[in-house]
Amino acid sequence: MKAKIIRISALIMSILFVALIPMTVKAEESSYTYIYDYWGDVQDSPDLYTCSKVFTSSDLGLDVKLKNPQSLYIKNEKLYICDSGNNRIIECERTSSTTIEVIRIVDSFTGGDGPTTFSNPTDIAISDEGEFFIADQGNARILKLNSNLEYMFEFTKPNDNTLDKDLVFQPKKLVIDTAGRVYATASGINKGLIKYEADGTFSGFVGATPVTFDWTDYLWKKFATQAQRAQMESFVPTEYDNLYMDQEGFIYVCTGAPEDIDLKKGEADAIRKLNLMGNDILVRNGEWNIIGDLYMGAGGGYDGHSYLTDITVLDNDIYVCLDKNRGRVFGYDDQGNMVFAFAGIGNMDGYFRSPISIEHSGYDLFILDPLDCAITLMMPTEYGALVYQAIDQFDNGMYTESGETWEKVMNVNGNYDLAYIGIGRSLLRQKKYHEAMEYFELKYDDENYSKAYKQYRKEWVEDNIVAIVVIILAIFLIPMTIGKIKAVKQEIDTDSFFTRGY
Amino acid sequence: MFSALRQNPGLQKYCDSLKFALYCMSHPLDGFWDLTHEKRGTYAAANTILLATLIVRIMKLRYTSFIFLQVYWEDLNIFVYLASILLPLALWVVGNWALTTLFDGKGKLGQVYIATCYGLTPYPLVQFFLMIFSNFVTTEEAEFYTVMSALTLIYAAILIITAMGQIHEYSGGKNLLFTVATIFAMLVMVFILMLFFSMISQGVAYFISLGRELLFRI
Secondary structure (H helix, E strand, C coil), rough: CCHHHHHHHHHHHHHHHHHHCCCCCCCCCCCCCEECCCCCCCCEEECEEEEEECCCCHHCCCCCCCCCEEEEEEEEEEEEEEHHHCCCEEEEEEEEECEEEEEEEEEECHHHHHHHEECCCCEEEEEECEEEEEEHHHHHHEEEEECCCCCEEEEECCCCCCCCCCCCCCEEEEEEECCCCEEEEEECCCCCCCECCCCCEEEEEEEECCCCCHHHHHHHHHHHHHHHHHCCCCCCCCCCCEEEECCCEEEECCCCCCCCCHHHHHCCCCCECCCCCCCCCCCCCCCCCCCCCCCCCCCCCCCCCCEEEEEECCCCCEEEEEEEECCCCECCCCCCCCCEEEEEEECCCCCCCCCCCEEEEECEEEEEEEECCCEEEEEEEEEHHHHHHHHHHHHHCCHHHHHHHHHHHHCCCCCCCHHHHHHHHHHHHCCHHHHHHHHHHHCHHHHHHHHHHHHHHHHHHHHHHHHHHHHHHHHHHHHHHHHHHHHHHHHHHHCCHHHHHC | HHHHHHHHHHEEEEEEHHHHHHHHHHHHHHHHHHHHHHCCCCHHHHHHHHHHHHHHHHHHHHCCCCCCCCCCCHHHHHHHHHHHHHHHHHHHHHHHHHHHHCCCCCHCCCCCHHHHHHHHHHHHHEEEEEEHHHHHCCCHHHHHHHHHHHHHHHHHHHHHHHHHHHCCCCCHHHHHHHHHHHHHHHHHHHHHHHHHHHHHHHHHHHHHHHHHHHHCCC
């Protein structure tokens, strides 16, 4: 009897226990590669890229280990690493798809008035003639060296009245265009990109970010005292974190840290594409803003919003952004649709701790992580190659083939919105409007759907014009005739001629 | 048998009162006066109009073109969706009656309900055809749909407000004043409901934590 009571009470207790324990929230293990769908839901995806190799100092055969490397640069299968902590630049060559060999280590040059060594070089660019442009941050200059490492001249602090006299010039990142002009960013200069002419003279600032502020903040400032105002954030343009010049000469810049307020309002533009005038011409037709991860929740080693720190533009106009804060890589197409997102924070191959620089060679991506002191080589998988092939085919006007390739992509990944829209666009070009409409409707692409529907409607009306005319005529004529007949009948019925005899 | 059905006075009354909704739509002042004073309106017809409104609202989810309405089916709760009409309606009817009955309103609770439902008539009538129409337009012509859709709602709102004025025998100014007051009363009721629910959930949470505490001690 007693045993039974104990057993029953134990049962009740356990039921109560189960019922009362708060549901433990399990973070859903998402796949390595993912994508945001129309609704902003994370959709797992097959990998577009896999980690082929991670190059550490010992893999490269370096005697002195890499120390806080800041930048990567690739030109003609040659890879340049700015080993900022060791004040040197390492020139490597890609000998096969997964091997890199060090050719030479550049740590000094000849000529010039100042020091002939570098101090914290943060970025490098190479011209077609093989000239070196090096952002020598510690020495407050951008060096231009010829291919034999002889000093040519240097770009110094911009001669501009609006700049603080005491500000030490600290160039951070730079790009060069085909004419040898230099666009650079520097610490503490937020007026946009610093533009130098090919002869080394400063010619102005390009493309400052528009200043955004909250009107409540503005109101507060009006009533604040001088001391309070000094404590508040000032409304200044944000500095650019990094820049990249694509093959057409447009400069992609990233403002890694959009203001939270902009993120909330959906006005954040972490990535901008500047034309020569410095205007932002980035196409933002995607369903979601180009801000990296849409969700900024903390947990599992992640905290805060994506910090897009570097960008590289592939030859097919897909731009790949590197997220320092969440260790991810995001790819967007020229319309602003997300093509892929992958990786994360971690110590495994293919994960990063605080990546800082990304470069591409063909479709291969090189990602530099200064904490790991390692370069990760990501190469497209079969699936990734298929996606790129479909995009390239469409860009080259091979619409039918592009549709077939997207079909293959869809067979691998049925959750890929771009595949459906790609098939739809291919069908649209082939004048198969009705089929195209179905694909667009599936993925809520109203613009393309409308294009297809407009044509379909036109065709339909043209095909059925006879029937339409007949029906419209019938609608008007039949009631009219019926009325007429009734009137005649009425006349006959009431006519005195027929009723006379009765 | 059919003719017997037609002779049925109950059915005839129902059909007449339903048809009268159309008259109210086109002649609101006259129509809503007769609705209660001449007893032209019935509960059955009012319920039918409300039901039609609900059905059209649900049908719109599925049959409106995705250009205008994208439905996230995973998150859709059909009852909550229906409550988005029913709850404001209930609050409006109760709030309006509770206020006007204190200020010489002649309408009874039931009459407020009937008149409000009659006022909803344009919604099922117009939205149904708009829903079909939406499938034949492109994004460039989308304005037609959005403007028409907005007009329906404005039309229905005007009808309801006039209806209230007529059944309570209010002048225009007083009617508008009480419309605003009713909206305020609705907000007060929502506030009290929320207060009530949060107090209940606090109470429940207290006993749950008490039970949990017991479990930890034993």
